[in-house]
Amino acid sequence: MDWLEQIKWTDDGLVPAIAQEAKSGRVLMVAWMNREALLETARTGRGVYWSRSRAKLWRKGEESGNVQRISEIRLDCDRDVILMQIDQEGGIACHTGRHSCFYQRLKDDQWETVDPVLKDPKEMYR
Amino acid sequence: MDWLEQIKWTDDGLVPAIAQEAKSGRVLMVAWMNREALLETARTGRGVYWSRSRAKLWRKGEESGNVQRISEIRLDCDRDVILMQIDQEGGIACHTGRHSCFYQRLKDDQWETVDPVLKDPKEMYR
Numbered sequence: 001m002d003w004l005e006q007i008k009w010t011d012d013g014l015v016p017a018i019a020q021e022a023k024s025g026r027v028l029m030v031a032w033m034n035r036e037a038l039l040e041t042a043r044t045g046r047g048v049y050w051s052r053s054r055a056k057l058w059r060k061g062e063e064s065g066n067v068q069r070i071s072e073i074r075l076d077c078d079r080d081v082i083l084m085q086i087d088q089e090g091g092i093a094c095h096t097g098r099h100s101c102f103y104q105r106l107k108d109d110q111w112e113t114v115d116p117v118l119k120d121p122k123e124m125y126r
Numbered sequence: 127m128d129w130l131e132q133i134k135w136t137d138d139g140l141v142p143a144i145a146q147e148a149k150s151g152r153v154l155m156v157a158w159m160n161r162e163a164l165l166e167t168a169r170t171g172r173g174v175y176w177s178r179s180r181a182k183l184w185r186k187g188e189e190s191g192n193v194q195r196i197s198e199i200r201l202d203c204d205r206d207v208i209l210m211q212i213d214q215e216g217g218i219a220c221h222t223g224r225h226s227c228f229y230q231r232l233k234d235d236q237w238e239t240v241d242p243v244l245k246d247p248k249e250m251y252r
Contacts, residue, residue, distance in 0.1 A: 002236075003232060003235050027144060030202065042232060072232075073232040074228040074230060074232070075228070076156065077222055077230075094203055095203065096203055101207075102200040102201070102202050103200075104200060104203075104205075105201075110128075111129055
């Protein structure tokens with residue numbers, strides 16, 4: 001696929017992908033994709049990533065049920081970052097049970113946790 | 127600084143930073159920061175990055191005038207990505223003269239350029 005090869009992949013064959021919630025504009029998470037993950041994301045309209053820690057494809061929501069529906073895929077000028085508009089099923093993108101992974105805010109030289117846990121992770125992953 | 131050391135820096139001492147326009151919610155760019163860049167960003171409220179190609183600090187807008195004013199700095203759950211809310215002076219974040227660096231959209235297996243050039247780069251960089 002030409003469009004896949006036009007991406008500037010890392011030496012490990014990965015590209016970072018930002019998932020932005022279409023309806024709210026909130027950035028929910030950033031994760032890595034390899035060619036297979038991005039191709040499956042584009043073909044199926046569901047968020048698929050490459051888990052570096054588990055070294056395998058990670059179909060977002062396969063355990064938690066929190067599937068991501070993709071409405072748009074963009075690429076930046078350097079062709080090394082992907083930006084997706086998504087609808088986050090269940091309203092939870094973070095493995096901590098929060099809406100967004102970006103729940104820590106810098107204030108007075110400290111990272112403050114400012115977003116609530118919406119669901120106990122123990123209930124999300126069985 | 128404790129808060130700086132709580133970040134999971136790459137082996138090269140870098141972290142990717144997403145600049146999101148506060149008023150529109152648009153993701154404008156992603157660039158790298160080292161400790162010095164992030165500390166200066168936090169202290170001055172202006173976007174400062176680390177240019178890997180030039181191997182030096184890059185004070186956004188120092189040539190183009192398109193300074194970024196930072197209103198919020200967040201960190202994700204893995205502590206390896208920064209998300210900033212910004213006000214983009216001049217309305218142009220991309221070196222191509224566009225509002226956002228994410229101006230290419232995937233459609234029918236092609237990357238389509240969907241956002242206009244607002245200013246000739248030749249006029250931005252003298």
